[in-house]
Amino acid sequence: xxxxxxxxKRELDDEVIESAKDLLSNEDSSDDAFKKSELMVDDQEQxxxxxxxxxxxxxxxxxxxxxxxxxLAQVGFSVGLGNVWRFxxxxxxxxxxxxxxxxxxxxxxxGIPLFFLELAVGQRxxxxxxxxxxxxxxxxxxxxxxxxxACFFVALYYNVIIGWSLFYFSQSFQHPLPWDQCPLVKNxxxxxxxxxxxxxxxxxxxxYREALNISSSVSESGGLNWKMTVCLxxxxxxxxxxxxxxxxxxxKIVYFSSLFPYVVLLCFLIRGLLLTGSVDGIRxxxxxxxxxxxxxxxxxxxxxQVFFALGLGFGGVIAFSSYNKRDNNCHFDAVLVSFVNFFxxxxxxxxxxxxxxxxxxxxxxxxxxxxxERILKLLKxxxxxxxxxxxxxxxxxxxxxxxNLVYEIIQKVKEEEFDSLGxxxxxxxxxxxxxxxxxxxxxxxxxxxxxxxxASPFWxxxxxLMLVNLGLxxxxxxxxxxxxxIVDTFKVRKEVLTVACCLAAFLIGLxxxxxxxNYFVTMFDDYSATLPLLFVVILENVAVTxxxxxxxxxxxxxxxxxxxxxxxxxxxxxxxxxxxxxxxxIASIIQMALSPPGYNAWVEETAAEEFHRYxxxxxxVCLSLMVLAILPVPxxxxxxxxxxxxxxxxxxxxxxxxxxxxxxxxxxxxxDNASLIHGKSPSEVPSPSLGKSIYCKQLGSPALDTAPxxxxxxxxxxxxxxxxxxxxx
Numbered sequence: 001x002x003x004x005x006x007x008x009k010r011e012l013d014d015e016v017i018e019s020a021k022d023l024l025s026n027e028d029s030s031d032d033a034f035k036k037s038e039l040m041v042d043d044q045e046q047x048x049x050x051x052x053x054x055x056x057x058x059x060x061x062x063x064x065x066x067x068x069x070x071x072l073a074q075v076g077f078s079v080g081l082g083n084v085w086r087f088x089x090x091x092x093x094x095x096x097x098x099x100x101x102x103x104x105x106x107x108x109x110x111g112i113p114l115f116f117l118e119l120a121v122g123q124r125x126x127x128x129x130x131x132x133x134x135x136x137x138x139x140x141x142x143x144x145x146x147x148x149x150a151c152f153f154v155a156l157y158y159n160v161i162i163g164w165s166l167f168y169f170s171q172s173f174q175h176p177l178p179w180d181q182c183p184l185v186k187n188x189x190x191x192x193x194x195x196x197x198x199x200x201x202x203x204x205x206x207x208y209r210e211a212l213n214i215s216s217s218v219s220e221s222g223g224l225n226w227k228m229t230v231c232l233x234x235x236x237x238x239x240x241x242x243x244x245x246x247x248x249x250x251x252k253i254v255y256f257s258s259l260f261p262y263v264v265l266l267c268f269l270i271r272g273l274l275l276t277g278s279v280d281g282i283r284x285x286x287x288x289x290x291x292x293x294x295x296x297x298x299x300x301x302x303x304x305q306v307f308f309a310l311g312l313g314f315g316g317v318i319a320f321s322s323y324n325k326r327d328n329n330c331h332f333d334a335v336l337v338s339f340v341n342f343f344x345x346x347x348x349x350x351x352x353x354x355x356x357x358x359x360x361x362x363x364x365x366x367x368x369x370x371x372x373e374r375i376l377k378l379l380k381x382x383x384x385x386x387x388x389x390x391x392x393x394x395x396x397x398x399x400x401x402x403x404n405l406v407y408e409i410i411q412k413v414k415e416e417e418f419d420s421l422g423x424x425x426x427x428x429x430x431x432x433x434x435x436x437x438x439x440x441x442x443x444x445x446x447x448x449x450x451x452x453x454x455a456s457p458f459w460x461x462x463x464x465l466m467l468v469n470l471g472l473x474x475x476x477x478x479x480x481x482x483x484x485x486i487v488d489t490f491k492v493r494k495e496v497l498t499v500a501c502c503l504a505a506f507l508i509g510l511x512x513x514x515x516x517x518n519y520f521v522t523m524f525d526d527y528s529a530t531l532p533l534l535f536v537v538i539l540e541n542v543a544v545t546x547x548x549x550x551x552x553x554x555x556x557x558x559x560x561x562x563x564x565x566x567x568x569x570x571x572x573x574x575x576x577x578x579x580x581x582x583x584x585x586i587a588s589i590i591q592m593a594l595s596p597p598g599y600n601a602w603v604e605e606t607a608a609e610e611f612h613r614y615x616x617x618x619x620x621v622c623l624s625l626m627v628l629a630i631l632p633v634p635x636x637x638x639x640x641x642x643x644x645x646x647x648x649x650x651x652x653x654x655x656x657x658x659x660x661x662x663x664x665x666x667x668x669x670x671x672d673n674a675s676l677i678h679g680k681s682p683s684e685v686p687s688p689s690l691g692k693s694i695y696c697k698q699l700g701s702p703a704l705d706t707a708p709x710x711x712x713x714x715x716x717x718x719x720x721x722x723x724x725x726x727x728x729x
Contacts, residue, residue, distance in 0.1 A: 076258035076473025085441040087345040088352040095292035102302040111306040113572040116334035122321035128485025129315035142636030147315040151481040153528035160512040162471035163231035172460035179206035199607035203448040215515040222515025240502040257469045264466040272354030281357020313533035316477030319484035359449035360431035367426035527622040532629030
């Protein structure tokens with residue numbers, strides 16, 4: 001070919017470039033001139049663009065050492081104290097085995113899809129909750145701030161529970177256990193059992209009087225409980241040391257904190273199955289009551305449990321997934337973690353009711369012995385005739401079955417006088433029907449059962465160490481949900497922020513270690529997170545499906561995962577999940593409005609709990625907790641609505657690229673109203689003209705109110721080039 005022909009061909013190549021992809025990939029001398037021209041890219045946007053493409057210039061971001069470490073961190077965050085002391089209670093209350101049906105249904109239509117959504121946006125954008133929702137739409141950036149506030153509120157009281165567990169753990173290294181028997185009180189003349197303990201039980205007395213030293217009302221502070229103050233400080237020191245380096249430090253701890261609870265649960269299950277009466281507890285647990293399953297309350301409580309069991313809306317899920325590689329199969333992770341969470345709840349339920357079945361049989365045996373002695377007294381006193389007692393009954397070694405037979409006979413014979421005899425029915429089912437949850441299960445019922453175990457101190461140490469680890473796993477996610485978005489957004493040092501956050505949380509948390517602190521824990525648990533987090537997750541769903549665009553999101557998932565997710569998720573995200581969440585939000589508001597706001601106060605004189613309504617100042621605190629958690633959403637929206645230009649009026653051309661191909665990005669051009677083709681494959685995209693109307697921002701045109709980098713793609717935002725002729729491009 002003649003030399004001149006080559007020159008002509010080169011000139012033609014410079015003037016006619018078939019696509020934007022060719023322009024960016026052309027590495028010859030003319031491209032070098034292009035790079036050195038006045039066509040500059042904003043530093044921050046270029047930085048984000050590099051991050052999106054995973055280039056060599058990507059800013060340093062910590063990463064998980066292995067997939068196992070990441071899965072254990074997510075499992076540790078989602079599997080928490082609620083799996084041990086909330087799920088068994090709900091299962092018992094709402095139909096036994098039948099409760100698993102609504103739970104599984106809601107896990108499939110709400111839990112897994114929304115968990116998958118949070119994992120996907122965190123992994124794709126590689127930012128914390130604030131950065132993720134800023135990225136999708138700056139006006140919705142308040143979602144991330146609201147999530148951080150709710151996380152902080154929950155962390156405040158959640159670590160108090162870890163402090164309580166640390167206290168019981170420290171007291172378990174003695175035999176007999178300090179809550180095994182009621183304490184004796186000595187005076188000048190004689191020794192007697194503590195009246196408050198005698199009216200309740202040894203474990204109940206120890207919890208309310210020895211551990212909490214509780215006051216009689218929320219208005220009566222009573223000063224700090226120094227023992228619990230030290231335990232709370234220890235809990236925050238543990239969290240701070242574990243989180244000070246982010247996942248580089250906490251990632252090593254999750255191998256123990258996430259796996260140890262399963263070792264303990266399996267040990268308790270094996271030990272529990274060997275105890276007398278454990279089968280009664282498990283049978284009672286899984287006997288389905290199908291009629292209860294149709295009640296709306298059952299579905300509302302199942303939805304709430306699914307929602308909080310997976311940690312949706314807290315920001316921890318997004319923060320953890322943001323440290324993943326972009327091609328990680330987050331769909332597999334979502335399904336795996338969700339079902340691990342579910343089976344952990346079932347395992348914990350088996351353990352709890354095996355132990356409670358054993359405890360119920362012990363209490364039932366005591367009941368039979370006490371009432372048999374009562375019957376013997378009635379026989380000796382002539383109040384009952386010996387003739388009505390079956391001949392095979394031996395009161396010195398009477399079984400529960402024989403006692404119930406005698407009880408029924410006496411009830412029929414002495415129908416009118418029966419109540420005055422003072423006899424009680426002794427049924428294992430009656431004891432198992434006494435539903436216990438939360439601290440009542442962990443620190444009273446389960447603790448009492450362990451006092452009857454052989455080598456009870458060992459089992460007590462294991463149990464409370466398990467609670468500490470379950471709590472720490474969830475706390476790691478909570479703190480990561482606060483620290484990661486703030487570090488990503490404001491570029492502060494993680495170590496300094498972690499120490500400052502933990503110190504501030506400890507100082508605020510002193511309200512929970514007053515003698516009235518337990519009432520504040522109840523207040524925060526009821527009002528600080530439930531409604532705000534429901535609101536946050538609804539907005540997350542709307543942000544992805546309506547603001548960003550569900551079709552674009554599905555395309556991004558295909559690009560990230562290497563395969564197209566099932567259309568099942570498309571319909572769940574677009575229709576079913578927002579509908580279910582809205583119904584749950586409305587039902588929660590109605591339930592909260594109908595339930596009188598109050599708490600159960602411990603009354604020393606009667607040694608029993610008594611319901612008290614919150615005083616006016618406490619009602620204001622409850623309302624403030626909900627408002628403060630939701631307030632960032634409207635504030636950020638209004639501030640950015642007023643301060644940022646409207647994107648509909650802008651003419652800045654934003655071209656987005658993803659893995660070397662152009663993706664859809666709406667562009668409004670002032671000169672020729674041209675636009676890039678939306679939603680087509682690379683082969684379908686026609687070659688755009690290369691006038692400055694496409695690549696150059698027009699002078700005086702405002703910036704678009706859009707997320708950096710064209711949201712999920714990379715936005716190459718071109719700077720002003722006032723006098724660049726077309727051939728130079």
